Amino acid sequence: xxxxxxxxxxxxxxxxILAGCVAENSGSSDSEGEAEAGGSEGESAGGEEGLDxxxxxxxxxxxxxxxxxxxxxxxxxxxxGVNVNYTGPTQADASAQVKVIEDLISKNVDVxxxxxxDPASVEPVLxxxxxxxxxxxxxxxPADKELVDISxxxxxxxxxxxxxxxxxxxxxxxxxxxxxxxxxxxxAANLNLWIEAAQKEFDENYPGIEIxxxxxxxxxxxxxxxxxxxxxxxxxxxxxxxxxxSTPAPLGAAQAVQEEGLQDEVSVVxxxxxxxxxxFLEDGSLDTAVLWDPGKLGYLTVALxxxxxxxxxxxxxxxxxxxxxxxxxxxxxxxxxxxxxxxTKENAADFDF
Amino acid sequence: MKLSKESILGLIAxxxxxxxxxxxxxxxxxxxxxxxxxxxxxxxxxxxAMMVVIVTGxxxxxxxxxxxxxxxxxxxxxxxxxxxxxxxxxxxxxxxxCGAFNGFVISKIGVSPILVTLGTMVLFxxxxxxxxxxxSISGFSDGYSLIGNGYYLGLVPLSIVIFVxxxxxxxxxxxxxxxxxxxxxxxxxxTATLFSGVKNSRVLMKVYLxxxxxxxxxxxxxxxxxxxxxxDLGSSYLLQSVAAAVLGGTNIHGGYGKVIxxxxxxxxxxxxxxGLNLLGFHSSLVDVVIGAILILVLAMNFFSDKFKKVAETRxxxxxx
Numbered sequence: 001x002x003x004x005x006x007x008x009x010x011x012x013x014x015x016x017i018l019a020g021c022v023a024e025n026s027g028s029s030d031s032e033g034e035a036e037a038g039g040s041e042g043e044s045a046g047g048e049e050g051l052d053x054x055x056x057x058x059x060x061x062x063x064x065x066x067x068x069x070x071x072x073x074x075x076x077x078x079x080x081g082v083n084v085n086y087t088g089p090t091q092a093d094a095s096a097q098v099k100v101i102e103d104l105i106s107k108n109v110d111v112x113x114x115x116x117x118d119p120a121s122v123e124p125v126l127x128x129x130x131x132x133x134x135x136x137x138x139x140x141x142p143a144d145k146e147l148v149d150i151s152x153x154x155x156x157x158x159x160x161x162x163x164x165x166x167x168x169x170x171x172x173x174x175x176x177x178x179x180x181x182x183x184x185x186x187x188a189a190n191l192n193l194w195i196e197a198a199q200k201e202f203d204e205n206y207p208g209i210e211i212x213x214x215x216x217x218x219x220x221x222x223x224x225x226x227x228x229x230x231x232x233x234x235x236x237x238x239x240x241x242x243x244x245x246s247t248p249a250p251l252g253a254a255q256a257v258q259e260e261g262l263q264d265e266v267s268v269v270x271x272x273x274x275x276x277x278x279x280f281l282e283d284g285s286l287d288t289a290v291l292w293d294p295g296k297l298g299y300l301t302v303a304l305x306x307x308x309x310x311x312x313x314x315x316x317x318x319x320x321x322x323x324x325x326x327x328x329x330x331x332x333x334x335x336x337x338x339x340x341x342x343x344t345k346e347n348a349a350d351f352d353f
Numbered sequence: 354m355k356l357s358k359e360s361i362l363g364l365i366a367x368x369x370x371x372x373x374x375x376x377x378x379x380x381x382x383x384x385x386x387x388x389x390x391x392x393x394x395x396x397x398x399x400x401x402a403m404m405v406v407i408v409t410g411x412x413x414x415x416x417x418x419x420x421x422x423x424x425x426x427x428x429x430x431x432x433x434x435x436x437x438x439x440x441x442x443x444x445x446x447x448x449x450x451c452g453a454f455n456g457f458v459i460s461k462i463g464v465s466p467i468l469v470t471l472g473t474m475v476l477f478x479x480x481x482x483x484x485x486x487x488x489s490i491s492g493f494s495d496g497y498s499l500i501g502n503g504y505y506l507g508l509v510p511l512s513i514v515i516f517v518x519x520x521x522x523x524x525x526x527x528x529x530x531x532x533x534x535x536x537x538x539x540x541x542x543x544t545a546t547l548f549s550g551v552k553n554s555r556v557l558m559k560v561y562l563x564x565x566x567x568x569x570x571x572x573x574x575x576x577x578x579x580x581x582x583x584x585d586l587g588s589s590y591l592l593q594s595v596a597a598a599v600l601g602g603t604n605i606h607g608g609y610g611k612v613i614x615x616x617x618x619x620x621x622x623x624x625x626x627x628g629l630n631l632l633g634f635h636s637s638l639v640d641v642v643i644g645a646i647l648i649l650v651l652a653m654n655f656f657s658d659k660f661k662k663v664a665e666t667r668x669x670x671x672x673x
């Protein structure tokens with residue numbers, strides 16, 4: 001008898017699926033959905049007056065994204081009528097990030113600015129946000145260009161990668177020798193662009209530089225970068241330089257160099273925060289940290305989010321209060337915050353991020 | 354009025370739902386309820402897979418990478434112009450191959466599950482990285498995206514229907530079949546099970562195969578929902594799934610565990626995560642709250658078990 005019931009249920013399900021009854025939209029919630037999708041005119045879920053701007057980092061709880069959080073919150077205090085909601089997953093997992101964005105859509109915020117872990121995976125959810133009348137932006141890492149209204153970038157990727165390559169050659173003091181490249185995750189689009197640009201710079205201008213292996217992933221973890229650098233130093237005793245992108249990687253690399261006492265033999269250059277870098281810059285285990293101010297990036301994201309919600313678009317050369325002069329690319333969407341900043345032994349102490 | 358562990362958990366789930374409905378703005382909106390239904394299945398399936406393994410006293414640390422690898426299988430098929438059905442079949446085959454490997458080393462060679470799956474976790478991750486070079490594979494057909502984003506009969510998300518279906522199948526398999534009974538027996542006492550004529554290695558093999566099948570279903574839903582797959586797809590579910598299984602009353606040493614308990618636990622996690630997000634809590638706080646609830650329920654279970662034991666010994670003494 002039970003088996004019969006089960007069979008019946010299974011048959012029903014199959015019939016339903018085969019009959020093509022899986023629709024794009026649910027029949028029942030459609031009308032309500034339209035009523036709710038007022039976007040900026042509708043009451044925000046918080047019940048507070050003003051604009052709700054949600055800023056979603058790749059993950060919360062690492063120094064870089066903590067710094068952009070304080071910047072974003074600062075902008076929320078400075079600007080009139082803006083509530084900033086800075087929230088993201090606790091691990092850099094694309095599926096966890098999508099859930100955060102879905103919950104923000106339920107909250108009915110006015111603007112969502114996301115730094116996608118995997119640009120492809122946020123596509124469906126960003127589409128949904130747009131359908132609900134929410135303004136969509138990306139920051140820190142580009143999402144699908146078609147979907148976003150504004151894309152906030154810290155630096156020009158090409159310029160940044162080439163700049164790091166030059167800094168590494170400068171630190172090595174020679175245009176010959178073996179170097180290795182460390183990265184965060186192999187699929188992080190911005191890191192890959194920097195590495196490509198750096199490789200171009202080496203190919204074009206420093207033919208004597210030899211890259212010993214494929215880029216080495218360090219999972220955005222200092223510990224992993226440290227371990228992999230130790231392995232590198234063992235496998236390639238003649239290694240002269242390490243180029244490390246992603247913020248924890250240079251620290252791990254420098255830590256390994258410091259431990260082995262190779263400060264004078266191996267140069268390390270990478271993208272890291274000045275406060276974290278200070279102890280390694282001190283003894284030359286890390287030669288230069290190249291980055292930008294993530295706090296300013298958070299600030300700029302919120303400032304542009306407010307402009308967007310109010311129906312304005314940024315212009316090339318515009319002066320943004322608290323950030324400086326921005327560049328807008330030809331597409332009218334991509335905003336570049338400014339040139340990269342170098343942090344060295346001399347100036348690292350001047351920064352608080 | 355004696356309530357089982359699972360019923361108490363069900364009440365906790367209900368309570369959580371009502372409390373959040375009262376305090377979290379927009380928690381009860383139709384938008385949010387459907388969004389929760391879309392969010393729950395992928396994690397729920399992984400948690401069920403983990404539960405089945407934990408019932409045998411083992412653990413499968415490679416489960417999320419099995420899911421990711423199986424997702425890669427589906428993605429490769431879809432991006433090379435094959436249809437939806439072949440993609441689903443390949444996803445399941447990829448996962449079963451992983452499960453068979455785990456099962457073989459654990460059941461036939463007899464290495465401890467935690468060590469084997471720790472190893473295969475890195476192995477599968479390596480295989481995915483070798484295939485994808487760490488990039489994401491994306492851009493599937495609209496038909497495929499209906500699996501994770503579509504509505505069944507225009508009423509409820511298809512993915513939740515799939516989840517409920519597999520929850521029922523799992524429950525029936527565990528409680529109504531001889532394999533299911535052997536799984537519980539093995540988890541309680543493998544030696545006694547062996548001597549009572551059960552082929553332990555066959556039972557275990559099927560456990561790891563079944564877990565990987567559930568991981569594949571979860572992977573199909575995830576790849577369809579996110580329209581992409583990447584090496585760390587769902588990686589944050591790994592320890593959460595252990596937590597959900599244990600919160601659901603599954604004994605970490607094996608021998609006890611019910612599907613409905615795990616389902617309640619998954620629901621509790623889902624409500625809390627979503628509700629606290631709506632309240633604008635910091636994500637790290639959400640983890641703290643979930644951790645606290647887990648410890649609380651485990652402590653409650655521990656003391657209620659202890660209390661039962663004391664009562665039983667007293668009864669025994671009186672009888673003597």
